[in-house]
Amino acid sequence: MEKQNTMPNKKAIFLDKDGTLIRDVPYNADPSKMELLAGVADGLRQLSTLGYTFFVVTNQAGVAKGYFREEALAGVEDRLQQLLSDSGVTLAGFYYCPHHPEGAVQAYTKRCHCRKPMPGLLLEAAVMYGISLGDSWMVGDILDDVEAGNRAGCKTVLIDELRHERKKPLDGYRHPAYIADNFSEAANLILKNT
Ligand SMILES: [Mg+2]
Numbered sequence: 238m239e240k241q242n243t244m245p246n247k248k249a250i251f252l253d254k255d256g257t258l259i260r261d262v263p264y265n266a267d268p269s270k271m272e273l274l275a276g277v278a279d280g281l282r283q284l285s286t287l288g289y290t291f292f293v294v295t296n297q298a299g300v301a302k303g304y305f306r307e308e309a310l311a312g313v314e315d316r317l318q319q320l321l322s323d324s325g326v327t328l329a330g331f332y333y334c335p336h337h338p339e340g341a342v343q344a345y346t347k348r349c350h351c352r353k354p355m356p357g358l359l360l361e362a363a364v365m366y367g368i369s370l371g372d373s374w375m376v377g378d379i380l381d382d383v384e385a386g387n388r389a390g391c392k393t394v395l396i397d398e399l400r401h402e403r404k405k406p407l408d409g410y411r412h413p414a415y416i417a418d419n420f421s422e423a424a425n426l427i428l429k430n431t
């Protein structure tokens with residue numbers, strides 16, 4: 238009989254991109270404008286020693302709104318991998334939602350389950366890579382990231398450098414397990430609570 242191992246046993250950290258890993262430039266798909274935020278490379282390197290696999294999960298409504306083509310996101314992913322590889326960090330996957338309910342490009346204009354705060358991107362990665370969501374984390378800079386992480390059954394860290402997001406109602410799925418002021422602090426919180 239064929240031996241099967243279907244128990245998800247990998248642990249992941251799901252990472253928002255804009256405002257979490259790189260400086261937030263609204264609707265940017267130009268690789269030359271991408272800049273890693275302070276503490277990201279070091280933080281991820283530390284976390285990788287704990288056996289975490291990294292996935293980007295990002296809303297890219299610029300596709301639905303017609304600001305850039307879906308194909309442009311390959312260049313964004315490549316640039317991000319390149320920026321991180323200088324520090325010895327690799328992303329196992331780059332998941333994006335190109336949709337928006339009020340888009341300009343018909344093919345991408347819809348309500349979907351992959352646009353955060355819905356957890357579709359995390360669930361898709363989990364199935365594909367055999368990830369145990371309860372042992373995994375979502376890190377992001379807005380409450381929609383927190384909600385997506387909680388809906389997927391992950392632990393969550395909100396990076397709230399400007400201290401605005403934490404003043405909104407933190408109810409239901411929008412309650413982060415931890416709040417950090419920057420990426421280094423978020424990484425330390427995960428290190429301490431793994
Ligand atoms: Mg963000």
Ligand SMILES: [Zn+2]
Nearest residue numbers: 334336349351
């Ligand atoms: Zn979507």
